[in-house]
Amino acid sequence: MNKPKAEKQNREPDTDVVNKNINLEIKLLLEAIYQKYGYDFRNYGQAHIKRRVLHRLSGSNLKNISELIHEVIYNDSFIKLILEDLSITVTEMFRDPTFYKRLREEIIPLLKTYPYLKIWHAGCSTGQEVYSMAIILKEEKLFERTQIYATDFNQLALKKAREGIYPIDKIKEYTRNYQRAGGKNAFSDYYTAKYESVILDSSLKKNIVFAEHNLVTDNVFAEVNLVICRNVLIYFNKELQERVLSLFEQSLMPGGYLCLGSKESLRFSSAYKHFQEIDDKEKIYKKNFYLR
Amino acid sequence: MEYSAIVIGASAGGLNALKTILTGLDAEFSIPLLVTQHISAHSDNYMTVHLNSLCKMTVKEADEKEKIEKGKAYFAPPNFHMLVEEDYSISLSVEDKVNYARPSIDIMFETAAFAYGNRLIGIILTGANNDGAKGLKTIKEHGGLTIVQDPTTAEVDTMPRSAIDLFRPHYVLKLESIAELLNEINRKNKYRDPRIH
Incomplete structure (x- = not known):
């Protein structure tokens, strides 16, 4: 029953470290957006932000969120995409x-x-x-x-x-x-x-x-x-x-x-x-x- | 190895399937359940009220920012996506449908995988689309345990088949066996399964 433990334990830190790095990068990204453009997403629910950022990343040819931060700082048109990602505009007439x-x-x-x-x-x-x-x-x-x-x-x-x-x-x-x-x-x-x-x-x-x-x-x-x-x-x-x-x-x-x-x-x-x-x-x- | 949460996705035929699993769980079952069942945007809370009356554990519609507690089953409210935060609370969202669904199973699976990593169990049940397959794969990639209802026993087999076509889940089981497996996991605090690779 205990056999694969070693293998699993080897994997655990990996995903854990990756996840921690992602969370750190997202923090820096939100800080960059706030400092440069004044839009403050730093106190938004984290799960939503992370999901949207990772989807933007996977649809781009950027390697990681750090590269995305670079785009946000140096590419004024890129911020528009990110703002669209992070804000929810779904609504309807007489909703509810x-x-x-x-x-x-x-x-x-x-x-x-x-x-x-x-x-x-x-x-x-x-x-x-x-x-x-x-x-x-x-x-x-x-x-x-x-x-x-x-x-x-x-x-x-x-x-x-x-x-x-x-x-x-x-x-x-x-x-x-x-x-x-x-x-x-x-x-x-x-x-x-x-x-x-x-x-x-x-x-x-x-x-x-x-x-x-x-x-x-x-x-x-x-x-x-x-x-x-x-x-x-x-x-x-x-x-x-x-x-x-x-x-x-x-x-x-x-x-x-x-x-x-x-x-x-x-x-x-x-x-x-x-x-x-x-x-x-x-x-x-x-x-x-x-x-x- | 302790599992901290179970996420379940179901669509067409899901109410009966969920009933079988939830009523099959031991009285002392304590691992929290998070359930996304595709449901009409205008439906009331009939399903959770009904299941709550049948089950030993508390079954409820999730509230936003609600802390995930042991011994409870949380259902995504109609017309809201249910997300899991890394502080083990629930977030809701009205963003666009994903895989034609709101609530979407993929959104819940994906965010739960980030929050719980390898302490998560993901389960796909009966359904007529492919929502959840991608998310379940993400759960496996984060070291979680993945279970798919045996398509030959599903009321509608599209959803379980989509998952199996996409990747190899740890288990493919009929509903009664899923409940048994969950009970077994719950009983052994430090459960290990030899088939996990």
Whole structure:
């Protein structure tokens, strides 16, 4: 039974050393990206970063991550590829329809009591969820007195968000989501199909400001009634989650709402004491009027 | 040699296969299980609730940043990839589908191989695509133990066959034997298998 032990033990340090070297190189890579370009991935979840970096490496003709660091420092166009690798831009209109239904039915009626409304959509990526919000506000006759700030650190994603043009093959899914989210009209009222794309109705853009903002390095820029940040925090480590949740807390007016992704929670953060849970499943929280 | 975690990938036919393995484990089974079962993006938590009611170990949908604990089985939530961090916690991701799947088995296998190295057991079960084959090979390359369900006993044999076509796993077994093997490994704290090369 004990025979192959020696062989196995010889191998163990190898993969172990290789793995440690990779982890060291990734640390240096993230430091280089931060020092040179200001994008800070140092407190992102490690497994995600490592996977994406190794995939970029295997698709290149570079020998190791150290060579990749060289490219990042000396080749300005290479950094764009890395940024695309490390940021997740996957989103859809009315993603998680039950959330939008709940928002429309429970939160919007309360927001209607305000004369003027400010919403911050943090980490808006290519904008689909921002326009989903605009549609709901329009149907609830609230859009005219709302200002939406939609922010992301990814300039390419923001550009797409500003354009509001999406591939036509997604529209079936978007339409189904819209209906399940309690949409009141025909979803086709909100877009024009052209060749392989749909162009969203430009009136939806009217009260949206798309702007660059990095949750990791930037600060509070407005006081708002509603913060939406869904499926962004899952990429951050605990420390960074703390920072960002506290940023949201500071950005919210008393009585304002915070909406997170279905698998994200406020519960284990220090910001939790400032909020009450409105919907545990859809992750909707309300900021207290005073400290409890 | 102690194994610290078991990762299992399953697709079409997976619920029955997982039921057979999980209910076949000893009451004192303690090695944590991480399971990626392909599932519709809009499904509820029926599967984990159902399996939890049948099994001795705690079966639950994984939460993000959750610490991986002994005696528990964690399932990837619908529409999220499940990743293993090197501090033995769970991360979730909504990035693009891999092998047409979210959750993807390859992502879980690959990150678990980095985290656990040779203290990992990887298992591929029934399924109608080739997700998991590459990841299982990665587990073997990191010194982990690899098991594939015998394709002739699988409800859908594509997934086990894809793995066997790609590389030579340590074991090809029917479900009952997989459960027996896992029990045996769990019982012997310092398990060694002569067939590992």
